[in-house]
Structures are given as structure tokens and as C-alpha cells.
Amino acid sequence: MITAALKQTRWISLLLILSLLVPIAAGCGTKDIDKRMFVIGVGVDKSDNEEKPYKVSLKVPVPMNKKSSGTSPGFIFLTEEAATISEALHLLTTHVDKNLEYGHAKFIVIGESILDEDLRVVMDIFLRRREFQQTAWITVGKPSAESVLQTTPASDIPDINILFNRFSDIGTESSYIVSIFLFDFRRQLVETGIDPIVPVIETNEEKDKIIVNKAVVINDGNKGKLELTTEQVEDYNIITNRLGSVKFELGVKSEELDFTVYIDKVKSKYKIITNNNKPVVKMNLELTGVVEESTKRLVQHKTEEYSRLAGAVVKKRLEKFLTFLQKNEVDPIGFGLRYEATRLHTEHIEDEWNKLYPELSFDVTVHVKITSLGSIE
Template identity: 50%
Template sequence: MKKKILRSGRPLMAALIALSLIFQSGCGFKDIDKRIFVLSIGIDHTDNERKPFKIILKLAVPSGSLKQSGTKYTYLTKESESLASAIRLLKTHVDKEIDFGHAKVIVFGEGILHHDLREVMDFFIRRRDIQRVSWVAIGTPTAESILKAEPASEMAGSHALFNLFDQNGVESSYIVSTFLFDFRRRVLERGIDPILPNISSSKDKMKIIVNSSTLLANSKKPLKLTPQETKLYNLISNNVQRLDLIIKKDKLLYTVSIDSAKTNFKIITNPKHRPVIKMDVTMEGIIEESNQHMDPQKLNLYSKHASKEAEKNITAFLTKLQENGADPLGFGVRYEATRLHTKDTFKEWKKLYPEMTFDVSVKASIMSTGIVE
């Protein structure tokens, strides 16, 4: 009899431990129907000195069936002196727990750019539930107008802004995608400057356009880049593989579609010569459009024209960056990465950068004239 009791001791113990899980009532877990998910967060500047921040949250309204109800969003806005307190207050505006786990786009209004970016960004990088892989962008004229735009092509369950930056849906050489962690390191690091895509929306709020970008060189005014410059930036920072080049030579006008591109650069400082940044770009592509008959035997010549054109454009772009003291490509970091560190490395670089000359050599090779000659 006694042996029997002993044998049943272990299972009993195990059962007791398992049963103790019942006491875990206050776990704080909330069911999914008690949560509402934030899709994107926007921050605008108000003119009110006391409450400079205006926060806008775009929330996905949960619905029973997608087919019936289509896409529905709701918005929350609040002005406050700190983002955290605004969000605490916004919690009282909805009947559910606000969940930031799926917030993937953060939009800064243009007005906020004059603020110290560290201060604005702090909330996002300090909180645990905001993804470090969410995209950061600038909304013109305000973040609110971007968030409230509902493009006609937007489908239920797939937010238009996500598709624009994720290189799965839209693949474009005009779009710069900047992750939050990338933005952070560019803001804090010396020798590399943040660059953010610019989103604008049409007046009827049915369209969202992203094709330009803004450079935020530290302690300088934001510098807007045109779509063409944005494309060049994407090319030389190895962000994109596919892009198009338009080449005009005498009467011949043709477009080359590049499908693979690679850029390397080197900083050469020699006491005898002027310091130079040597940039090599190799591209490969085919002709996409032309206003004249293309001779396949002259492909080499066409390639040469294309290289010349690209060299000219890139040099002009780099010079513009240099004149504005902006460095989104990380020349400064490269300088520090190739010279043994001393106290003055970065000071040297700051003196050197305005004097730099650019030696860009592009090697474009056009492989085909397309389906027709």
C-alpha cells in the first residue's frame, strides 16, 4: 500500500504544478479583439509654442469580413509637448488597446524638420514595440495630409505606404527607403547624413506620390533633391539595380534600361595633388526606347554616349552635395574607415571635403537593342 502512494507521488506533483498555472490570471495578456493596430504614425509641428508636437495615428478598423466592409481607417490626432503623453491621452479616445507592433511607417511633417531631429526621433527608438525596421519619410505639406490620404488603388489589409517602401510591391529607382535604425545612425554618426523620401499627396487625397527626397545635413537647412537627383543617389549608393538613363546625342534620343549597376568609391589624398574622390560605376542594360533606327554594330558607341552622360550627371550631383556640405553617401565615414584614427581625423576631413574633386568613371555596357533593331 505504501509503495503505491509513493508511486503516485510524482504524477500528483506534476499535476499540482500544472494546476498552479490557473493562478496566473493577472498576466495582462489582451486578446486580439481588444486591440487596435496602428499602421502609421505622423508627427507635425504646430505653431503653439507650448505644445509643439501634433501626433497623428492611422488605425486599421477591425472588421468581420474584408469583402463586406472594404478598407476602413480611423485617425487620432493630439497636440502635446511630448509624444508619449499625447499617446497616453489618445488611449482614452478609443475603446481598445493601441498596439504599435505593426506600425511600419513614420512620417515627419515638413515643419518638424527645423526641430532637433534627435528629440523627435527619441520616442521612437526608445520604445520597445516600435520596429527598428519601420520606414521613415517626410510628408509634404504635412504628415497629416499623407496619413489621411486613401489612394484609390489601396486594397484592404495592405497599406499603400508599406507597398511603396517595401521593395516587393513598387520597385522604383525614384524611391529612397530609410529604415528607422538607418535614420538613427545617420543622425548620430558624423561623416554621414540622413536622407529621407518625400511623400506628397494630391489635393483630393486619392493619390500618394513618392519620387523625391530630402537631405538633412546636420545643423543645415533641409536640402530637397529632385526626382532625377534621387535616382542618381540611389544609383551611387547601390540602393537600386534597375533604373533608366535618357541620352540625347545630336538628333538621337534613346533610353537605356539598366538592370544591374554597381558603384565603388575611393578617397585618395596625396600631399602633392588635390584630394580626389574616385568613383567607379559599372552598369549593364538594354535599349528600351529610341527615336531612330538603332544599329546593333554601334552598341559600343551608344554605350560610350551613355557613360559620358551618366558621368556628367553624377559629377554635377556630387558637386551639388559638396557645395551644400551634405554627405549622404558616407564619404566622411569612409575617410575615417581608411585612416588610422587620431584625434583630428574628422577635423581633417571637414577641411578636406570642400576641396575635394570628383573623378567619376562610368562603364556602361549596352548589351542589346531590345526586340527590334
């Protein structure tokens, strides 16, 4: 009898708990995946309208039946001008019949025209709103963010993949591409000792081609921007080697012969020395690679000489690159940050550095190790 009563109370309490759970079910998002659209790229441009300075464009994939529409998924583009980015995004929800989700936004494309504005203001929404991934890639769109997002390549590759593969090192592995995540961009933007470097995505007038091999250094304090050429991007990649996977072709030209070394391992270190009367950045690079191409026969016992020749080329290149950055008063490598990271903080450390940077000289030591001359001599 007692056990039966106990069982009964148990059942009743279970039912009670379940009934309490009922109103909570209303909290479950009733929007299923077919009622949502996943934005893949967000572009921000400056419009001509002064009252509505922001022109926001979105790239949204539309899943389609494979049989009827070929291999590539379709995309729709949404564009709207508004006074703020969030307002534009809000307006754009009225352009489609589904809920726009930003959790999968992999690209934030900043139009070239908006680079002159204070990017901290432009980027604010992407940091403040919880949906945006901190690992979205930041890029600069040339001639505009809108045109980059609208590009559909002539080949039947799903077009957003041509962007993914480049930056993620999954497809293209190139030393001409820099990539920067949103969180990295933010921290470099607000930090005084380092300036963010952002890849430039270029597209042609027909909007069927995308090329990424340039970059822009954005100067802190809104002093402007500096465009880097393809070779300078490579120099930057060699020095920072952020992903530890920089591989590049190094062309060596000397009086007797020309040859190309394929470098597949880069180690770089640098130190800022201010003890002596002349402040200097001592940079040490160790490169390892194999010879890929040559105009003349290469001989085994001269490998060291070839290494020396290659080293001299890199040294000259990098020193030129570093002085170029110095002259333009930008610091994408983060010398200023390193300076502050190795000296006890004082109130004037920033000014000290600002005074010091134009006077710095660069001392680059490069050791190239050629491990093989290739299959033929």
C-alpha cells in the first residue's frame, strides 16, 4: 500500500515538473532552417548620399535544386544605403522573406572609399553584435565592396569558395596573400605599436575575376593608408610568417648565373637594440629551400656560394622594404609593440617610440640553406 502511494506521488510530481516545462517550449526558436538565410559576406561602402553615408551589401547563398540549376549554388545580393550599418541591415531584412543570420558571415569587405573614415566606428557593429564571428576575414574591396561581393567567376566553381580557399590556406598557398581575422584587426587597430594590414581583393569590370595579391596598411590615428605592392606583401609575409607556412620562390640574379630557390621554411627573429648610441633593429632570418630553376649548370661544391648569393638578395629586399615602411610612418610588423613589450612601462614610452622609429636603422642577417640542387645539376 505504502509503495503504491509513493509511486503515485512520484508520478504526480513528474507530471507537475513536465507541465512546468510547457511554457518554456515557447522559448524555443520556432524558425527552422528553411526560414533563415545565412549571410556569407558583408560589404560596407561609402555612398554619395551625405545623409545616408553607408552602403551595405550582403551576399546570401540560396540553396537550389541541383538538377535544375547546374552545379553552382545561386546567390542573391542585397544592397541598401542608410545612416548607420545596423539601420541598413535592418532595412535589408525587408528585402527577403526569411530571417537574415550573420553567424556564418565569413567576409567583411570594406570598400576602398571608406578607408579614409575612422575604421573603429565602421567596425564597431561587427564587434558589438554577438552574431558576427571574430574569425571573419577582413578585406578591402577594390573598386568597391559591392562589386567584389557581386563577382561571379566564369568557371563553375561555387564563387564564394574562391574567397575561402585563398585566405584559409586550404586551396591557394601563396606568399602574396595576407589574411587577417576580425579580432586581430581590432587589436591591431586599437594598439598603438602596430598597424593592421588588410588584403585587397580586386575585381575587373566584367565582375568575373578575383585577384588577391596586394594589401593596405591602415595607419593608426586615421593618418591614412599605405598600399603595398605584391612583392612587398611577400616581404611582409617572410618577416612575420604568421602561419608558419610561408613558401616562396626566390629569384637570384648574379653576374654569372640566374637561379630560383624555392624556400619552404622560414624562421625569423628580431630584436630592438637601443643601448648603443644608434638604435637598431637586428633581424635574423633562416631560410631553407631547394633550387628549382637555373640558367646554368649548378655544381654541388658551390652550394654555399649560391646560398650566400641568395641571402644577399633577401637581405637587400627586406632592408628596402623596412625602410619603405619607416619612411611612410607605418608599422605593420609591430616594432612599436615589441618595443613596449620589452621595456618597463613609463608614461612617455609611446612618445619615445614615435621619436625613435624614424631614426631606426635595420640590420638584417639572412642565412639561406640550400638543401638540394634539384634532380639535375
